[in-house]
Amino acid sequence: GILNSDTETHNIVGETLKADKVVTGHYSMPETGKGLNAYIAMGSRNCHESTRAIDALEKMRRGETAFFREGSAWHDLKEVSKAIVGKTLDTRYASLCSDDTHPNTLVGKGHLDHIIRRAVEEGIDILTAIQMVTINTATSFRMDNELGSIAPSKCADIVFIDDLKSLNVTKVMIDGKLVAENGKLTFDIANYQYPDWATNSMKIRDTISADSFRLASPDNKQQHTVRVIEVIPARVGTVAAKAVLTAKHGLLSSDTQQDILKAVVFERHNRTGTKGFGFVKGFGIKNGAMASTVAHDAHNLMVIGTCDEDMALAANTLIASGGGLVTVRDGKVLAHVPLPIAGLMNDKTAVEMSVLVQKLESSWIEIGCAMPSPFMTMALIPLACLPELRLTNRGLVDSNAFVFVDLLLD
Template structure:
């Protein structure tokens, strides 16, 4: 199969017809398997599949008429043939990997199509960053479709990004060959209030007949939700309960249920199908955010499908939610998501539909992985130097930069505290009574309250915004810093020691970005992310090993949260309630306004 070259349908149509009719020989034929038909939701035992020019030419009971002297015969030996899995909504940057290395990591898990929103790099490098991600994506042996980011900044007036995305940028990107639609529209208050800029971005997408991604991170399912749907978003992945899923599909949206490294939103929503009996065509599985450790150790879309099955979903319905439903949503039902003539020859060979071992992966007609190992190259783009030099602190930071001064004359304060919720993106708006020593407000380990700081890193202003966070369980003197800080991607520093916070921040300035954990003045772990301060172009296994040391270092500092790093990286995401931090201050996301750190006394 390695000799097969992938062609577009117009380029291959005549040959596909000839192979199906028996006038020409296929490049390869898969025999002795059981074809899973996601259109009819049935298993077709003994059916055979003929592939030519990287596409399915014939799918039926007997492909012997498609076999010639040069045709490769693949014996399935009773295995199931299922369509290659599709991830309907994801951010490559969350894997800490470039598109090439992300694809290399997920391909052995059966993911052959990805719909990616690179809004992380858009906040750092603007439209150029999106183009770089788009271009490297198109170089891969699997299919990576790019959604043009819609919201940089995600909440204008509440944060400052490295670059801003404009309607003109969106209109330009819609002309690029790999752009499939508009990325998640996170500024849902802007859509609800008919912001002309946002509606112009949506209009540019719809005029290009492409799909508008949604992001409605609010429990309010009243008029505000209906207004958001009327604004054009066609899907949403921010639901957390059955009512959310039901509301979305009833309004004609696709409910995207996610299982990422830290988001566990499938089990609480899939009952809309398994118990309520709603039409599964309205539901799609996705990951949203997966870090490298999850990809290497646990899987990707195969993990999500298995989880949906474990939650009571029929295996064939779960597969529909990860294949044909996704393809149809993006208008690609004639291109992928199913084993049917004319489509891209993306197919997985597996022994069992429930546990889903991935024995062989074929993408665009070529074997790309066998027994968990890739069998082809994943080409890299040459990233420019300025994309590797994006951390600009403006000065060496000291402990004094992380001091929080109390109101004049105060001996104690009641501070607003960001409360982390395990395995969920939202936070709680908490309060804590904190002591004041020499005019400086102190965190309180006994109350599980430590400091959080947002360090500006795009324009070298030297500015630091300070606040408090609870939920990590840190003990002793420590700090953790990361230049992955959704979505503005400044630097988030969390710690119990201002001295260690300064050391951690300066360290990331030295290495050009990443994640570092410090304890008692020494570095315990470092994950270098030199590309935009977000990604590494090392192999996933290398990055995952460093990330594991980071997790162990966090645990050594007292943190027991599941995937705490993902929680850390979202503390500046000012579009998900309830309380966040930005370079402009503390943000009340229930009101979408800046708020004071201290309660009135």
């Protein structure tokens, strides 16, 4: 929207700047010249979408903080860390972030402590890595007058660790008060009653059945060339590919021989009844379906799979639970993570959720998907601001040109 001079997007940024707030960026384009200059001139202070060393380096050279990303699904740190490793340059504009992290990653590996360890593995100096999650980040968000270092006048938010190698966190203080010690909270969190609107977000107009996923072959043609969203393991980008599909009984379906799966996005917030059809490649699913209501940024209901019946079961399972993540095969639910709060959250503890997510991860392998954290990759398929091809409830989007495009190429 910024580079295309979209009025609404520029107005949002303008109001943010007028309110003296920080504008955070989302620049995922490979162009690091005039386009990046224009984007930063808009007012962006930081960006977490660097996937190459040159992306981060060019942002840092222009005074924009580059967040080096390492989450459950996105493993960009290995490549992006090359922007500073072995180079003599000022690293004040380099920070670390996770972007998206599963509960079992948090419980099993950690959060920023884990990412610091990964940064050190890639050759970043330990003190530099710690700066990248403290003072550098606070400065980027213009909060270094309160946070980011242990000094007079600053908030007493302090993380205590055993040593600089293991980074084992022994206790945590917030505003000078002990809030966690030896992996346990030191205070009780009161129960919260969520309002009905927050727990009633599955507002889908039409009843979903296997017929909802039928995709007719126009003119009863035997073969069609279709657009395909090809995902890249451990990366946020997609490739705008194409494939030839053979119709069966007048319908276009998934083709597991080509690793091509049908995908459908249903609008779930306002009962509009809109849905978009597409095809995705790269998940490796041999038999079954996956569905999710975590689907950035509109968070509609997204389903991918090999057969319409399993896709319908996956969709209806999430409708019944108020949202979440689910894996289905041969008419049976293999794993289900309910997210009844807005279809995005659960009020269970991280440890409880970790058990559910671990079972979900095992179910991916059962249906043939070897990709790390496929639900996170799946969650970005509707995000139309990332290149190259995306699927929304309104249809396919060429996110390089920001226009809707037809599924069929013939």
